[in-house]
Structures are given as C-alpha cells and as structure tokens.
Amino acid sequence: MRSRTRFECWPLRAEPRPRPACWSDRIPDTEVHNAAGPANHWFYLVAEGTNPGGGKPSSPVCAGGPDSVTGLGIRTAGRIWMTALMQKTSFWKYADARVATLNAVTQLYPGDCARFDTVKAAWDAVSVPAQSAEPGRPGDCGQSAPSFSLNVAPTAVETLPGGTATSTVTTRTTSGDPQNVTLTASGLPDGARAVFDPPSVETGGSSVLTVSTADDTPAGTHRITVTGTGTDGSRSAALALTVRQTTPDTCTGHEETRTGSLRAGSAAYQPEGGYYRTSVTGTHRACLQAPDSADFDLSLLKWNGRSWQVVAEATAPGTMLTHTGPAGYYRYRIQARAGGGDYNFGYDTP
Template sequence: MTMVLPVIPASATPAAPPAQPVSPEAAAITAADQAAAIGVDRLSKGTDEAFRRLGVTPGGAGLFYVSYERTYRGLPVIGGDAVVVADGAGRVRDTSAAETADIKVGTKPGISADRAAAVARGQLSTVDSVSSPQLVVVGGATPKLAYEVVVKGRGANLPSNLHVFVDGATGAVLDKRDDVKAEAPHATGTPASTPPAPFGSGNSFYVGNVTIDTTGSGSSYSMRDPGRSGISCGREGGSVFTGNDDAWGNGSGTDLETGCVDTLYSVQREWNMLKDWLGRNGIDGNGRGFPASVGLNDVNAYWDGSSTHFGHSQDNRRQATSMDVVGHEFGHGIFQTTPGGAGSGNENGGLNESTGDIFGALTEAYANNAKDTPDYEVGEGVNLVGQGPIRYMYNPSKVGDPNCYSSSIPSTEVHAAAGPQNHWFYLLAEGSNPGGGKPTSPTCNNSTVTGIGIQSAGKIFYNGLLKKTSSWRHNSARKATLEAALSLFPNSCTEFNAVKAAWNAVSVPPVSGEPTTCNQQPGKNDYSVSLSPSSGTVKPGESATVTVGTTTTNGTAQAIKLTATGLPSGATAKFEPESITSGGSAKLTITTAANTPNGSSKVTVNADGAEVDHTVQYDLTVGSGNPPTGCDGVEAWDANTLYVPGDEVSHNSHKWTSNWYSSGAEPGAPGSWYVWKDGGAC
C-alpha cells in the first residue's frame, strides 16, 4: 500500500517561534559590553589593552552597573578597572574608570617569581603562607610589570592577608593592600524564593531577647542561616555553634554563644536592610554572605576579605558584637564586592572605613531596636577601650578625627580619614541642626544643611558606591552621589541640593564633569556613537573606511561635529559630512601615507555634541604585507616600549619573539631598533 503524504501549502507552514524578549539586565549588559569593546568615553584603552566583564549589579531607577577589569596582553591591570552604567532599554548612561597612563611595558620580568615571593614574605613579621606569584601590570601614571603575591600571616597586632605588588624589573615593592580591615586603629592584641526559615530564640547582650534564623529541627540545631547563603557564626578558630535545642545564649557579655546571637541578629537585619531599602541581594550583591566568628583574643574586630572576626572590650566584659560594629565589618564586605574592590591607599581606606560606619548606622536605623536605638556613634555599646564611642559621625573631631576634607587626608590614618565622609553622611541624612534630640553637627563652611532622612541618604550613598573604581577618592564619591541623586529623584531638587550642600559643608571641592544643578537630569538630550566596522587593517598608502553611526538615546536630537585624533604618522582622517544630527551617520575615511609606519593605533573618534560629548575608539593596524623573515632587523613599532628578550608580539600576522635590542639609542627610546626571531627561524 502506498502512503500519500498531504501537501502543506506554504501559507500553512508553521511560523518560527517568536523571539524571546530580552531582559532589562541582558540588554544593559549587551550595551555595556559594546561600549567597553569600542572604548566609549572613559573606557579608552591602549593598543594592547582590553576590558573583561566581572559582574553586574542592579541599582536604583532601573539602572545596572557593569564592572570590568582592564587587561594588557592578557595580564590583569591593577588600577585600570571600569564601570559602565546602562539601563534596561540597552542605553549606556555613564562610564567611569580608574585613571592609568597608556600601558607600554614588556611582559617578561627581569626577576624570578621566587625572588618576588621572598620580597613579599619579608613584608610580614609572621608568615603562614605565600601564594604563587602572578604577573600583573600595576597601572597609574607610570605603569609597571609586577608580581602580585598574597602573604598570609600576622603583622604587628592583627592577622594579615597582604597583597604585595613587586616590581618585575627591580624587585622593589610598588604597593601593598591588606584584606584585613580592623574596627579600631590601635588594637592590643533572603532572596524572595527562599522558604521561610525557622526562628531560633536568642538571648543577646546588646538587644535583649530576639529571634534569629538558624538551621535544624528536632534535637539538632546550628547557628547557620538557612536562607542567607554563607551566613553563620561560631567560635574563633573553631566550628559553627550547635545545640540540641533552638535557644541560644544566656545574655552575658562574656558568653561567646551570646556574642553569636548578637552577630546573627545584626547581620540578618543588615541583609534585610540591603534588600528592602537598597535593592541589594545579599552582602556580596549576588545572594551570598560571609561567616563570622567570636572569641578573638584581641581588643578589636576585623574583616579579612572573606569572613568577619569579633574580639572583646579592653575590660573583657563584652564581646565586640554590637549592631553597628557587626554592620561595619560586613560593610567592608560590601565595599570589597562593589565595583573597584577594596582599592589601596589611605584616602581609599578612609572611604572604606566610612562605608562600614554608614552601613552600621543604616542597619541600626532599619532594626530600630528599643535596646540599641539608632544613632551615629560607632561602638558606643562596646566601649572598646573604656573611652566611649570609637567614632562620632556627626562630629568626628570629638575623638580627634578630621571633620573636613583637606590635602592631608591621603596621608591620614584610615580610621581618622573616615571623618569627612561620615560627617557628610550625617549632614545628608539628618542635617546640621536636626532637632528632636539628635545632635547638632558643625559645618566646615559655617553653612546650614537640611537632611533628607537616613533611608534616602542611604540609597544615594549606595548607588554612588556602585560607580566605584579602585582609584575611589572623595571627589569621585561627590560626583557619583550627585549623579545618583539625579537618577533616583529625577523630579525633585531637594535631594540633589542636599547632597551638594553636604559635600560643600565638609570641604570636598567640586570635580570636573559633575552635574552642577538639579536640572541636569541624566540621559536628557543624549545620544550614543557606534562604529562599523570597529577595526581594520591596511597597507601603507591605503585607506580604511568606517561608518560612524549615532542614535538619539534620550530627549531631542542635537548637532554633532566629528573629529579624529590618535592617527599614526602621515595618516589623515576625513568625515563625510563633518557635522551631523544625532540619529544620522557619517563616513570616515582614514588614509595612510606610503611612509606610515607599521603598527597598531587607537584612533579616537570625537563626537562634539551641542549638549553632550562622546568618544569611541577605532583599531587601525598598518602592515606592509611583507613581514621580515629570518633575523632581519625590525624597527620598534611601539615607540617608547622597552622589550626584553623573550617578549612576544603580533606583527603582520606573525608572532615575533624579542632576541636582543641594538642601536645607539637607549632601549625603548624613539629610534630604537630590535632584532626579533620569527617563529624560531634563526
């Protein structure tokens, strides 16, 4: 029997399934990645540099903050990181980057990894372990090839996880950064899908009888949070506390289990505050937290980069586990896991310490506990050394810390350097004379500041923090929080004006590029620039053509004048037309000369708009098409670069390995010549 299949008319052919809608976060990531690839605005990069996406954090007002690590020939660049702010419609709203000079260094070190490890080992008095040295580039005004070595051990008073950056050429220590952030400067020794957690009964020292989230059932329980991943509390150097019932602590200041009741209660309130007030998912922003331990034999508390540790008061009558201290230490975890990481230097460290204080104050305000009432005094309940609070946010000078920013802050001890931003936050939240029993706060310019409330102040501070880079400074925080106020409160001048007044009141000066009035709404009358293609290769004397496209991303179109900079020697650029209206496009022709040297260049396309300026980068490679062979001498195509034997570079589709340099000029100076091996042919 023959089966006859029916003929299906073309019109009856099933249609392709509709394209799945792109999520706002995915649209933002795509836009950010494209901006990083073509070097939009502050994302400019050198010929051997690239950006690698690290993560994305949702912020307020529908914005997403996408963080990037800069790389150079595949090596991480310390101090070259960047952040792209994009919205759910796939529009880039802003960029920020740690400033570094154009990087041109060899990638073969002059000293061995063993020597770098030995240098790093010598930075601590007691060493437990030394990591395998990793090659990196330390960015900044004079980038250098370096080894990064992590030394774990103990310094003068505290444990240490010390990142040491050792010059790859000389063995000198270029920089150091310790993951450990201590509470005192002078120490002596739930996601929505999570099911409801059981409530343990806690008898705390600082906040009375409370409920805490614990794990277990029947006759087996532990002080491990079942819904907040990574949160637990146990004995210093030991395991998480366990018990045969879900009742914890005896309320005594010397009882370690009681200290863990205070710790869990506090960090669980902090976690909820981050979610409910700020929209952050967990301490690290990705739904995770970190373990805590009590019983540290020291008059201190600290964060070590991956966990918190709490000691005791000097009279040994209380654990250092009050809500503001716990909030502070986990606040270091927030600072470390926002873009830019922990950074380095005293000014950055002061902002880190201040961030801990601010999150401690926010946690107290959110909990609103009757026994530990919200305030802006740090560690008043612990009375760490018998002299009251460690810091006063409303008047840092009460313990000798600076109220006002000055040129001495970069050399001020980090806990004292927390003063200006702490003072700013109090003025923003409460004002200079809030009344209602709250303390008055002196201003550095004798001005009067009206506060906007701690929740609004916290939102502005946190969204500013999401633009942080490793070179974070007070003027960076000023600019970012002014921009955050405009984004979060677009129809109000109150918040923007208060942020500006509070920074003025602590003597942090304006910075170039910051918004100056509340009428400068972000994204208003803005546009984006694209290149197609974004790179090209030509022989000397040939031309490359590029389409420069623009799109009006917000508001109305504006006139744009196009220019190009960074052209190689002898090359010219022509735009047709030179001036367009956003939404239009132009043809860019880059014409090289017969004597244009071989090599790669980043050509910057400058879009000078009537209201907003933007830049993007085009990768131009000039190659002769006849690469040298054998042991022919090759002129250095990266002027001012010092190559060392063994360096590899790509040139005219060949891999070249440096053999030696020769010429009358100093190595790396203009006019230097190098002899290269092509694939081992000579």
C-alpha cells in the first residue's frame, strides 16, 4: 500500500510591525526585520522612483533628501542589488551597502551617469549619508548639478514657557560644488523666536538653532519647519518643539511609566508609539494623569490580525483602566479631546 503524505495549510497571522522608511542612528538598535525598512525604501526608489504612476504608489523621500528620484526599472535595480550583495561581509551596515551598490553600478554600467546618479540619489532619499569610500561620478559625466541636503538633530526638543531649546542643523553637498545656504524657521508658536548661529552656512557646515519661548507661549507640541535656501532651491526639515505645562501628578507603582504632551485634538500611542506583546491571559492595568483643565481619554487596543480594536476605555484621567484579556499584541491610545498639556502614564502587563 502506498502511503500518503498529508499537507496542512496553516493560516498566516499578521502581526503589527513598525518599519522605519528612513535611516537614522537608531537603526542599528532596531529589530533586524524592521531595520530593513530603509533598504526596502531604497530599492523601490531605484526600481520605481518617487512617483511611478500607472497605479503604483508614490514613495516620498526622507527629510533633507533630493526633490525626487526617477526609477530605473525592477530588473536594473535587481541586478545592481544582487551585484552589491556579492561584496557583502559580516556585520554589514547601511554605509557599506551604499558603497557596494555604487561600486556595482559602475561595474555593470560603466560611464552611465543616469544610473549612477539614481542609485546615489536613492540613498540620499532614505537619509543614508555619503561615505568617503564610495566611488565618484564617472569621469566622462562632467560635473553634476549642485544639490544639497539638510537635517536637524535632535528632531524633537522641549522646554518650559520662558525657556529655550536647541537643535543642530546640518547640511551637506550631495552633488556639484558647495553652495551657500540661508536658514529660516517657520511655524513658531506665539511668543517664540528662532535664532541660527550662524544664520547661513556653506554646504557641509552646520548651525545651532535656538528657540526661545515666552512666559505666555502656549503649551503643547508645535511643528517648526526649518528651511535652507541655496542656489538650486530649498530643502526643509521638521523640528517638534514641546512647551511643557505644570506637571500633573505622577502615576506611581507601575511596571512602566511614560510622560508626554498633547495639544487639543491630537493623540499619542504608548509605549513609545509602538506596542507590547503578552504571551499569557491576564490583567492589563493603566493610569493616566493629565491637567485638570484638559479632557483626555485613555484606550487599550488589541491587534486582531488585521487592525487595532479598542477593548477597554477610561474617560476620566486619574482613574485606573483595567482589562483582562488573552495573549496578543496591545497598545494604549491617549487622546486629548479638549485642552492640552503634559500627561503622566503608567501601566502593568500580565
């Protein structure tokens, strides 16, 4: 008798996974699959570009990158990436991948200025900086048009009313000759003032931005746009300025605590914009303390395999949210219905 082999199809369970699309200095500490986000973004830009059309999704560049990238097609992108992987060594970093792909395009397409420029622009578009070991533009391509990038670090700062906060604006030449860039800031809250030191830089240089607030500057998180204007146009980067209010009472006695600030109509997800996983059935407990003048809601959400579903809510800050539920992925949503200001949040997991 011939034996039969039984095959069973197991359902795939979708799990929430935040994948950053832009490189930052936090990528080396990010879970390996999530850390592949900038590489996936780079490949799509090389293959399809920023606005491929034909029903394909657009893929905007990261802060400080070029205005746009024109794709080369998936076959060309695949050849370049696979050739680059032949140079891969242990402990490869994004800087190594950038150098390897630029070496690959010069090997596969000698003297092809357009392909070289696209691969380079795609790395700039995902915020992987230029490396000293990368090859230069093919000699017979001539001098490329001047271009530059602009970034701010840190991207989020905070202060009390009447105080100051600082961030460093960094520029670099991405092609052509260096150029002079004049720096400005917009979107400042009432009573705030921005000063750059120096107010203009040659690309490759940096400037310190100091934001000074007044005693009556409204509390909350404000988006400031930092703009650098050079000979080939402007580049912008966002800076989140949080003006703190009087600190509410702290939720104490919990395994995890967090603090933050919200303006009316905005929301935040905890922990740290992500989620947590529990492998057992048990009780989730959380506490939210917010200013008395504000109306904050606290919700516990569970991932059902397709979307986040609210499983418990508390609409009176200062009271405890308690929910008993099965194993799975969870996160908290803190929402400012009216008013705004600082909050303290604590929670326990099963």
